[in-house]
Amino acid sequence: xxxxxxxxxxxxxxxxxVLHDISLAIEDKEFVVxxxxxxxxxxxxxxxxxxxxxxxxxxxxxxxxxxSHAAPVDRGISMVFxxxxxxxxxxxxxxxxxxxxVQKMPKEELDARVKRAADILQLTEKLQLKPGQLSGxxxxxxxxxxxIVREPKVFLFDEPLSNLDAALRGDMRVELSQLHRELDATMxxxxxxxxxxxxxxxxxxxxxxxxxxxxxxPMELYHHPATKFVASFIGQPNMNFVPAKVxxxxxGLTVDLEGGHQMTLPVxxxxxxxxxxxxxxxxPEHVTLGDDGLEISVNxxxxxxxxxxxxxxxxxxxxxxxxxxxxxxxxxxxxxxLTVAAEDCHVFQSNGQVLRRKxxxxxxx
Ligand code: ADP
Ligand code: MG
Numbered sequence: 001x002x003x004x005x006x007x008x009x010x011x012x013x014x015x016x017x018v019l020h021d022i023s024l025a026i027e028d029k030e031f032v033v034x035x036x037x038x039x040x041x042x043x044x045x046x047x048x049x050x051x052x053x054x055x056x057x058x059x060x061x062x063x064x065x066x067x068s069h070a071a072p073v074d075r076g077i078s079m080v081f082x083x084x085x086x087x088x089x090x091x092x093x094x095x096x097x098x099x100x101x102v103q104k105m106p107k108e109e110l111d112a113r114v115k116r117a118a119d120i121l122q123l124t125e126k127l128q129l130k131p132g133q134l135s136g137x138x139x140x141x142x143x144x145x146x147x148i149v150r151e152p153k154v155f156l157f158d159e160p161l162s163n164l165d166a167a168l169r170g171d172m173r174v175e176l177s178q179l180h181r182e183l184d185a186t187m188x189x190x191x192x193x194x195x196x197x198x199x200x201x202x203x204x205x206x207x208x209x210x211x212x213x214x215x216x217x218p219m220e221l222y223h224h225p226a227t228k229f230v231a232s233f234i235g236q237p238n239m240n241f242v243p244a245k246v247x248x249x250x251x252g253l254t255v256d257l258e259g260g261h262q263m264t265l266p267v268x269x270x271x272x273x274x275x276x277x278x279x280x281x282x283x284p285e286h287v288t289l290g291d292d293g294l295e296i297s298v299n300x301x302x303x304x305x306x307x308x309x310x311x312x313x314x315x316x317x318x319x320x321x322x323x324x325x326x327x328x329x330x331x332x333x334x335x336x337x338l339t340v341a342a343e344d345c346h347v348f349q350s351n352g353q354v355l356r357r358k359x360x361x362x363x364x365x
Pocket of ligand 2: 042
């Protein structure tokens with residue numbers, strides 16, 4: 001069992017508080033992705049798990065064992081970095097075998113482990129080559145091989161694909177997901193790329209300024225973002241936020257959106273007052289072209305074939321992006337009307353917290 005528990009982890013560098021009270025329970029064999037903007041504390045948290053950095057307070061438990069003060073080598077973890085430092089003068093085989101040589105592992109077992117890792121990573125044909133003879137993606141696979149042979153309880157990855165070009169990153173995403181299935185291991189993966197997070201994770205931790213904004217499955221974060229930050233971070237193109245004034249709070253939340261449209265949204269209205277300003281979150285893919293609804297000025301239209309992405313404004317200056325059918329009969333410099341279902345709208349208070357949706361009404365027998 002390789003569960004990973006973080007209990008109230010805090011970290012300060014001098015007077016700078018970088019991590020605030022982070023608690024997470026990661027399950028055995030789970031693939032968890034930490035995602036957030038640059039500087040939010042992802043690497044620091046990963047380095048604390050690895051034992052490369054000490055937490056200011058809090059504890060780390062791996063497989064039921066408190067490792068808060070254990071040395072990195074005694075934690076049963078293995079870390080792969082963005083810059084994969086391979087030894088240029090050693091063969092692929094020796095690069096992968098390196099940590100086992102350090103452990104003085106008997107030859108036969110070492111050989112079996114290196115060959116198995118090479119097989120999983122499709123490096124069998126490359127074992128005698130030097131790193132300089134490999135592509136970027138192959139080199140990153142050698143670095144991953146070096147961490148596989150140690151048979152860690154938990155794999156840690158810090159933006160391992162950031163140095164690769166876009167096409168290769170896409171391929172490696174698929175390979176890493178396959179690797180996770182084959183190894184059946186607990187993995188924690190750090191990235192600032194929400195597409196990597198959405199496509200690879202069993203569950204995602206969204207970090208913002210050293211705090212956990214939300215921890216959930218990709219679809220939970222997409223359909224039920226807890227905060228405006230999560231809503232703006234997850235989903236492509238990004239969610240639109242339209243400022244609105246609260247007109248009524250009985251039987252849902254009735255708002256006047258900037259640009260003049262009125263809607264009643266099925267959300268809890270506790271703590272909301274008439275006259276408050278809220279943000280109505282609308283995903284670009286949740287609107288349809290119609291004869292009424294939101295009035296949008298189209299500034300730029302990108303025809304991608306299957307879809308057309310319209311970039312425009314609602315009201316005076318609020319940006320509004322819409323994802324429409326590829327052959328949508330619209331053009332730049334015109335005004336269009338878009339409808340959106342009330343159930344597809346998210347409402348955020350000025351403090352960024354979402355107003356919970358009303359649960360579906362109970363069926364009357
Ligand atoms: P991320 O990986 O999310 O981009 P980091 O964990 O690297 O973010 O950094 C989080 C914050 O902690 C940043 O403001 C960074 O400047 C600061 N920081 C990281 N390491 C140190 C350090 N050794 N000394 C001082 N500040 C640091
Ligand atoms: Mg980092």
